[in-house]
Amino acid sequence: MPWRFTNLLKKLLKIMSRLFNVLCSFLLMSLTACTASNPKPYIPATSSVEQAPSPNHNKISKTTHISHHEIQGQASWYALTAHGMRTESGEIYDLYGLTAAHASLPFSTPISVTHLQTGEQVIVTVNDRLSEQSEQNVLVKLSYQAAHQIGLLKYPSAQVKIQSLPRNHLFPSRLEKRE
Amino acid sequence: MMIKYIILLMSSVLCGSLAYAQMLSQEQFIDEMVIRHDFDRNSLIKLLAKAKVRPNILKAIARPGEAKPWYQYRPLFVNEKRIHQGVEFWKNHAETLARVQSTYGVPAEIIVAIIGIETIYGKEVGNFRVIDALTTLSFHYPPRAHFFRDELENFFLLCREEKLNPLNPKGSYAGAMGIGQFMPSSFRQYAIDFDKDGQRNIWSNAQDVIGSIANYLNSYGWEVSQPVITATQVRPEAVNKLLALEFKPYPLEQLEQQGLLFHGDKPKNSKGMLVDLETEQGTAFWIGFQNFYVITRYNRSKHYAMAVYQLAQEIAKNYVKTI
Numbered sequence: 001m002p003w004r005f006t007n008l009l010k011k012l013l014k015i016m017s018r019l020f021n022v023l024c025s026f027l028l029m030s031l032t033a034c035t036a037s038n039p040k041p042y043i044p045a046t047s048s049v050e051q052a053p054s055p056n057h058n059k060i061s062k063t064t065h066i067s068h069h070e071i072q073g074q075a076s077w078y079a080l081t082a083h084g085m086r087t088e089s090g091e092i093y094d095l096y097g098l099t100a101a102h103a104s105l106p107f108s109t110p111i112s113v114t115h116l117q118t119g120e121q122v123i124v125t126v127n128d129r130l131s132e133q134s135e136q137n138v139l140v141k142l143s144y145q146a147a148h149q150i151g152l153l154k155y156p157s158a159q160v161k162i163q164s165l166p167r168n169h170l171f172p173s174r175l176e177k178r179e
Numbered sequence: 180m181m182i183k184y185i186i187l188l189m190s191s192v193l194c195g196s197l198a199y200a201q202m203l204s205q206e207q208f209i210d211e212m213v214i215r216h217d218f219d220r221n222s223l224i225k226l227l228a229k230a231k232v233r234p235n236i237l238k239a240i241a242r243p244g245e246a247k248p249w250y251q252y253r254p255l256f257v258n259e260k261r262i263h264q265g266v267e268f269w270k271n272h273a274e275t276l277a278r279v280q281s282t283y284g285v286p287a288e289i290i291v292a293i294i295g296i297e298t299i300y301g302k303e304v305g306n307f308r309v310i311d312a313l314t315t316l317s318f319h320y321p322p323r324a325h326f327f328r329d330e331l332e333n334f335f336l337l338c339r340e341e342k343l344n345p346l347n348p349k350g351s352y353a354g355a356m357g358i359g360q361f362m363p364s365s366f367r368q369y370a371i372d373f374d375k376d377g378q379r380n381i382w383s384n385a386q387d388v389i390g391s392i393a394n395y396l397n398s399y400g401w402e403v404s405q406p407v408i409t410a411t412q413v414r415p416e417a418v419n420k421l422l423a424l425e426f427k428p429y430p431l432e433q434l435e436q437q438g439l440l441f442h443g444d445k446p447k448n449s450k451g452m453l454v455d456l457e458t459e460q461g462t463a464f465w466i467g468f469q470n471f472y473v474i475t476r477y478n479r480s481k482h483y484a485m486a487v488y489q490l491a492q493e494i495a496k497n498y499v500k501t502i
Contacts, residue, residue: 080460084412086442094410095463096489144460170496 063139073139075113075160077147087128095144101128102140110165113140117158118151123170205318208328212335223335226345230314236307239352240320249456249482256296256486257493265291265494266501268300275373275386283393284403288498290392292491293477294358301358304382305351309334309363312354330354333363340367341378348382357381358388361395369395392477399476402469405446407488408454411466414438418464421453426479428452428472441466454481 063073083095089107093099100111105126114121124146130138140162147153150160205227212218247255269276269291276287291300298304313334316327334354338345350356354363361370361381370379373390380387413421417438428450431441439453443466451466467475467484474484 080458080463083460083463084410084440084442084465092410092443094465095458095460144458148459 070161070163071139072116072159072161074137075115075140075142075147075152076135076138076156077142077144077152080144089127091127093128093143097143098122098124098146098149099127099143100124100140100146101130101135102126103130103132105164108167110167110169111140112163112165113142113146113150114161114163115150115152115155115158116160117155120150122146122149123165125170204324204328205314208317208331212332216332216336218335218339226310227314229346230310231308232315232319233307233311233352236312236315236352237320240316240323247482249485250459252482253486253489257489261295261299261490262493262497264300265295265490266497268294269494269498270501272385272389275389279373279389279393282390283397283401285393285396285401286491286495288491288495289396289407289474289487290389291494292487293392293474294388295490295494296483296487297360298358301385301388304357304360305349305355307350307352307354308346309348309350309354309356310345312350312352313363316353327354330363333367337363337367341380358383358385359392361391365395366391369398395477396473399473400469401473405470406468407470407474408465408467408485409441409443411453411464412440412442413453413464414440418455422455424453426452426475426481428467428469431466434466439466454485456481456485 063071078093078095078101080095082093085093087093087099087101091099100113102109102111105111107127109126110123111126112121112123122142124142128141130141135141140160142150142152152158152160209218209220209223209227212223213220265288269287273287276290279285279290280287294300313327313331317324317331318328320327334348335345337343338348348356351360355361356363356366359381366379366381370381370387370391371394372379372387374384374386376384378384378387379391381391421434421437421439429452431439431445431449431451434451434453435441441451449468451468452472454465454467454471455462456465465485467481471484471488474487475481477487478484
């Protein structure tokens with residue numbers, strides 16, 4: 001019967017995707033020598049700033065864990081009034097930068113952000129914190145340029161999925177001193 | 180009836196005298212080259228006779244600047260293609276760029292970005308003979324005759340110094356030459372023979388081009404390891420007054436007294452200039468430091484300088500991924 005077959009196929013796909021995710025998380029963990037097996041969210045052990053997860057973080061209404069290290073949720077972007085302001089990390093927000101605010105990920109963490117409707121992806125660096133009062137339902141707030149690149153401006157209500165990346169994903173350490 | 184004839188006569192006399200005045204000016208130019216620089220009169224007369232007046236150059240120089248808003252200007256230069264080509268150029272000239280960085284302290288990506296914006300890394304260097312461009316603009320465009328006449332003088336001098344036939348070098352409609360689009364006066368002051376092969380060649384020698392651009396920026400005051408430009412806020416009521424200041428850096432304390440709200444780290448005694456750019460979100464502000472001002476000495480446009488800076492950042496980001 002057709003529906004039994006599709007059911008079986010779904011189960012098979014689920015098992016395969018689980019296997020794949022486990023494989024990926026093993027690879028990721030070995031890359032950063034993460035000692036604690038913490039399934040959510042991925043925080044590199046090499047981070048210098050350890051942030052306790054904010055109380056918002058586990059609210060089911062805001063985010064969905066897709067797998068061990070991918071989270072799906074709502075994204076927003078900075079208004080023009082933020083341009084030139086100091087972020088929580090001390091860096092100045094520039095609308096052309098590829099940066100993001102997150103509730104808890106350590107500053108300088110690169111994250112990939114994929115727009116689930118357009119499929120476009122951008123890698124941004126976390127350098128700011130979301131406001132606990134006004135941004136409770138937001139998973140990540142992007143710089144204008146990052147939001148523009150993934151089509152968030154055109155499709156603001158669609159969700160994104162984010163994934164932490166190793167610290168040295170974008171820049172070898174010598175480049176961080178550049179101007 | 181009589182009046183019509185008188186008017187016709189007077190206007191033809193006027194035209195004749197204007198033409199005479201133009202010819203006189205070319206005569207004067209030759210005189211000055213002979214007296215000041217010991218050029219051979221007959222050779223110069225023969226040479227200038229071969230130069231052609233180009234009407235399309237006169238059209239181009241008289242065209243009002245298109246003045247695109249920043250958010251339309253930016254994608255013309257800061258785009259995937261130009262970034263990718265910039266990375267390729269850097270890879271092909273990594274050694275020279277590293278040498279120039281240690282000699283002059285100018286970051287490789289800034290030089291690569293300038294070359295990318297000026298001529299798409301040497302692909303579009305201009306198709307006009309420099310002699311045609313400069314004679315057309317010296318003797319047939321009164322608004323800027325003085326400027327171009329000086330450039331023509333420098334052009335003949337550099338051809339003599341570099342042993343070039345003045346009929347050969349090509350450039351833009353304004354006489355900007357080679358991969359870096361140097362004007363003749365800039366060439367004579369700042370071009371260098373970076374690979375020491377005996378010639379300053381900015382048309383086909385990438386090493387000379389790279390060295391010359393670095394030397395130019397260094398000479399105009401590039402500050403090693405200092406920031407170029409940073410986003411800033413401004414008190415709304417202070418915007419017009421700050422933008423009315425001259426297009427050059429002022430002490431930050433002075434600007435802050437006048438309403439600048441800069442939240443970044445300030446090097447001591449730093450100077451800056453307020454830069455306003457029209458983005459898709461609205462007008463945003465930056466404070467351009469000394470190094471931003473130095474880039475504007477290459478081309479006096481805030482759009483140009485910001486495009487150089489942003490293209491440079493993107494090229495650098497992509498370059499590190501390849502090494």
